[in-house]
Amino acid sequence: MSEQENGLLEESTWPEFKLSDMLLSDTVKAFHASIDNEWDSLQRSACQTAAGRALWKHVIHDPVADVLAGEKYLRSLHEKMRKDRLSNAREISGVILAVRTLWFDSKIEAALNSFNGEETQVVLLGAGMDARAYRLSCLKESKVFEVDFPKLLQMKSALLQVAMGSADEYQQLTMMAKSLTRVAADIRDDDWLEKLQKSGFVPGRNTVWVLEGILYYLSHHQAIQVLKTIATTCNLTHTVLLADFMNKSSTTLSQSTFHFYSDWPDHLLPSLGFSDVKLSQIGDPDAHFGLMHDPLNLFNRLRKLPRSVQTNPDDGTPCCRLYLVRASGSPNHIGGQ
Numbered sequence: 001m002s003e004q005e006n007g008l009l010e011e012s013t014w015p016e017f018k019l020s021d022m023l024l025s026d027t028v029k030a031f032h033a034s035i036d037n038e039w040d041s042l043q044r045s046a047c048q049t050a051a052g053r054a055l056w057k058h059v060i061h062d063p064v065a066d067v068l069a070g071e072k073y074l075r076s077l078h079e080k081m082r083k084d085r086l087s088n089a090r091e092i093s094g095v096i097l098a099v100r101t102l103w104f105d106s107k108i109e110a111a112l113n114s115f116n117g118e119e120t121q122v123v124l125l126g127a128g129m130d131a132r133a134y135r136l137s138c139l140k141e142s143k144v145f146e147v148d149f150p151k152l153l154q155m156k157s158a159l160l161q162v163a164m165g166s167a168d169e170y171q172q173l174t175m176m177a178k179s180l181t182r183v184a185a186d187i188r189d190d191d192w193l194e195k196l197q198k199s200g201f202v203p204g205r206n207t208v209w210v211l212e213g214i215l216y217y218l219s220h221h222q223a224i225q226v227l228k229t230i231a232t233t234c235n236l237t238h239t240v241l242l243a244d245f246m247n248k249s250s251t252t253l254s255q256s257t258f259h260f261y262s263d264w265p266d267h268l269l270p271s272l273g274f275s276d277v278k279l280s281q282i283g284d285p286d287a288h289f290g291l292m293h294d295p296l297n298l299f300n301r302l303r304k305l306p307r308s309v310q311t312n313p314d315d316g317t318p319c320c321r322l323y324l325v326r327a328s329g330s331p332n333h334i335g336g337q
């Protein structure tokens, strides 16, 4: 089977690994040194995500992902990808992140289109180093809110400021969203919605909630509280929720990092007041993006098994699944048990 049939790319298609002058500048190096020294692993996961977007740049256009990721995470992921390619692995490291990012991009655009041009807010909960406000033109009529820990948001602003003030390609980085507001809050606390409102979020306005790579870092109680809080805003307006959920087996990949899981988010979300739940798995027609051709790759093998199956009958490994879920809410549908 050729690489193309495998869903992998020909070697020449992979971008050459080269750090930009900006990344090698003293200022950016010093910023990233303080991230390494002062941030915990939860916050640093934001840089790992950005590294994935930077290294899958042949499918994701994120012009600032490398600066936000930093040299250490870029090198580490690049090395894993290189080894995967050398060993003809069926899955190249970072492919989940690439598909997940493209899935969220496409669903954000579809949700905004469904609001027929009405004024819309997009809230990125646990926004990390996400640069959608700078890269998605579909956000041009939307007010974007990024919620994350204060030190992460400060660092992100500082890195972006340095990049945009430079004389090289980052200078052309422009805001795509109608507006961008950064809201420093811990979503485990009770007051994060209040903080969001104080920053200009209007509960009665159409909203797309983006929870990418965040729920499983919370405890079960905290994750349910966050989802319930979002569901209460559905009482007032039309809402689209986009979120990824790990199943139980996935949390065993790192029991100290991952906590909340749901094997059946399509049952959980209606019980919290959401409706029209649509669940996809990596490799499904809407979560494919030309990267999943090989029928024998892990994701395609998992999709063939019923979701209730916990252990892969082929090799006895746990069925680690990532569910990509779109749900909606509206004043008419709220059930909230």
Ligand SMILES: C[S@@+](CC[C@H](N)C(=O)[O-])C[C@H]1O[C@@H](n2cnc3c(N)ncnc32)[C@H](O)[C@@H]1O
Pocket: 042, 043, 045, 046, 049, 050, 125, 126, 127, 128, 129, 130, 147, 148, 149, 152, 185, 186, 187, 188, 211, 212, 213, 214, 217
């Ligand atoms: C894996 S990163 C994903 C970032 C972003 N959603 C993306 O896709 O690029 C997880 C992010 O969630 C943030 N986060 C985790 N727990 C949080 C909390 N309790 N309150 C606010 N942000 C949190 C972390 O700081 C980090 O930026």
